Amino acid sequence: MKRTTLITIAILMATIFTLSQLSLKPAHAAGPLCVRPTGNDGGSCTCTDTFQYCRSVQRAINLATTGDTIRVAEGWDTNFIARETATTKGDQP
Secondary structure (H helix, E strand, O other), X not given: OHHHHHHHHHHHHHHHHHHHHOOOOOOOOOOXXXXXXXXXXXXXXXXXXXXXXXXXXXXXXXXXOOOOOEEEOOOOOOOOOOOXXXXXXXXXX
């Protein structure tokens, strides 16, 4: 019985450690993220559906993961906090 208890505790500890290493960021569809003044911050910010565009740059930054591209349409948004990242210039959404 002691051996079973020790194995159970070891498995539980390994599971907790593994879960603690996972990112808690919300997932989004593959492809660039798009921001437009007419967007909706409740969406996924995907460029494939105009109803999913973000309204704010901050929402897109929060959803972005390493390697993501954020496309920002003409307009303005002064309420965001940038993070260190590479930028590229491409087509507007």
